[in-house]
Amino acid sequence: MPTVLKSTVNRDRLSELYERERATFVLTHPRSAALAEQAATHMPGGVPMSWMVKWPGDFPIFIDTAKGAHFTDVDGIDYVDFCLGDTGAMAGHSPAATIAAVTAQLAKGITTMLPTADAITVSAELAERFGLPLWQFTLTATDANRHAIRYARLLTGRRKIVVHNFCYHGSVDEAFATLDADGRTVDRRSNIGPGVPTSETTIVVEFNDLAAMEAALATGEVAAVLLEPALTNIGIVLPAPGYHQAVRELTRRYGVVLINDETHTICAGPGGLTRAAGLEPDMLVIGKSIGGGIACGTFGMTDEMAGRIERMVPLEDIDVGGIGGTLAGNGLSMAAMAATLTEVLTEAAFVKMIPLADRWADGVQAGIDAVGAPWHVTRLGCRAEYGFSPEEPVNGSEAAASDDFELQQLLHLYALNRGILLTPFHNMALMCPDTTEADVDAHTQMFADLCQELFAG
Missing domain, CATH: 3.40.640.10 (Type I PLP-dependent aspartate aminotransferase-like (Major domain))
Structure with missing residues (x-):
């Protein structure tokens, strides 16, 4: 296994922000909290599949409805979904x-x-x-x-x-x-x-x-x-x-x-x-x-x-x-x-989705540049992702060495508290045919605010 290289962020500041976001998450998701407690009676971890406990926060949010690039949880909160079922809903929810x-x-x-x-x-x-x-x-x-x-x-x-x-x-x-x-x-x-x-x-x-x-x-x-x-x-x-x-x-x-x-x-x-x-x-x-x-x-x-x-x-x-x-x-x-x-998932859909991924990546890069964070953004069609190293990795070991689970959890929870979902496993965003420029720009603003709080706060 490669040696994990912790990102150059202030760990005390990271912990402080995470605890603040964690408290906000619990306060704003009472219905999901209640369902999570009830679910634990007959499901290990309170989830139907074990990896669902990896979502940031004290419990997973429970979904009420999902359509296109958005979903609503049981507490009535609307989210822009860039996870899209980790590609399973790349066509958008319920096309x-x-x-x-x-x-x-x-x-x-x-x-x-x-x-x-x-x-x-x-x-x-x-x-x-x-x-x-x-x-x-x-x-x-x-x-x-x-x-x-x-x-x-x-x-x-x-x-x-x-x-x-x-x-x-x-x-x-x-x-x-x-x-x-x-x-x-x-x-x-x-x-x-x-x-x-x-x-x-x-x-x-x-x-x-x-x-x-x-x-x-x-x-x-x-x-x-x-x-x-x-x-x-x-x-x-x-x-x-x-x-x-x-x-x-x-x-x-x-x-x-x-x-x-x-x-x-x-x-x-x-x-x-x-x-x-x-x-x-x-x-x-x-x-x-x-x-x-x-x-x-x-x-x-x-x-x-x-x-x-x-x-x-x-x-x-x-x-x-x-x-x-x-x-x-x-x-x-x-x-x-x-x-x-x-x-x-037609040719025309990809013609729309790929530029949106570029727009997302440009927004992330702007947030990184504004604070001088030693991170990078990688693009792949209608998918883009940021990582915690200055240069793009060339193999799996380099990518694994630059990972930072605690930082990742903060970033995902910060986004979730602002109505934006990223995949729980890494920092990927995926566009679907229903994703809009407004959805992308919401992430850009969220990411810029986070970078300012983490690096310049």
Whole structure:
């Protein structure tokens, strides 16, 4: 694990501001406080999923309604939502086209274990966007990643995969690995109940490190390289010029399957970074955003891969090999994806969203410059993020070393008390088709006020 470099802020001032904001939060959210107490009776931490306790403040706020780029909590407070379900609501909350399609499908049937015509629409749209001709469907990107890894192992006869340090691939077991101080692959801190040590299944390399990538592939043990075109869950880390093209050449040279996970990097445009940068993966995974909030996931592949898989998996055994799920490809999720892809997350939507992310980043940079804070801002399509180091990191270790959880908690709580939501895991802002300049400018003002209080107060 990298050494954490605490940001150059006055820790006493940070603590003082946090306690003030914490008291304000409790005072202004009595209904959420009451529901949190009630929820603790039958849910650990009072939340339906354990990571929800990570939201800043003494308890999570409880949501009443959400629409577009805003939501209202049970205390009647309106919020600008830049978290957007950590990409799950990138289409905006309850987009009209998706709701209409889902409502119509509810009346016709939810799941039948048989295809609907929407599956044709969705697979054709994905093929057009990402350049891979053949697609299969799941309920999460995690499942799509698991299936892609299994197929890669089947096709290569090898068991290990390569991932980047501090990557994000959902809850895929093989991805919960990191590098220790000696550069060895070890279980990531707080990896809960791993079935086997990740060193048995995984080789971790740093993002943008071609020498390490080639050394890993040269072992002859690697079935697949599973990568995000840009790291996103440790803060945005962008690829160096030529990095992906070199990785593609290496994977072909060593007979390794290349899997792009675009679940977060779809923010780069309608076809994610794969399309924007002209990348050529063997398989591609995406989920979250393309269903407009309805659970879904999918993975695409080349004709060559699909043909090999078909020849290697007997029809008799096609349902018992660890690929698929009873609810996968159900009518409801297919209707949601068809509407979201063709009517919501369109080319025109990205033309609007990406400049808003630039406006957000410009506002953050102005706040940083006004007080001389040693921070940076990184941009990736309709997503932007600030980090606590003077320069943008080039790999996961550098990004992790610049993190500051206490400072992050203050920043998020300060924003929350002023009606602005950021993702609880890092300092990311995401634009949706309904985000406005006024929403962005509200964050700019909030961030400037915070910087003044923290650095000049």
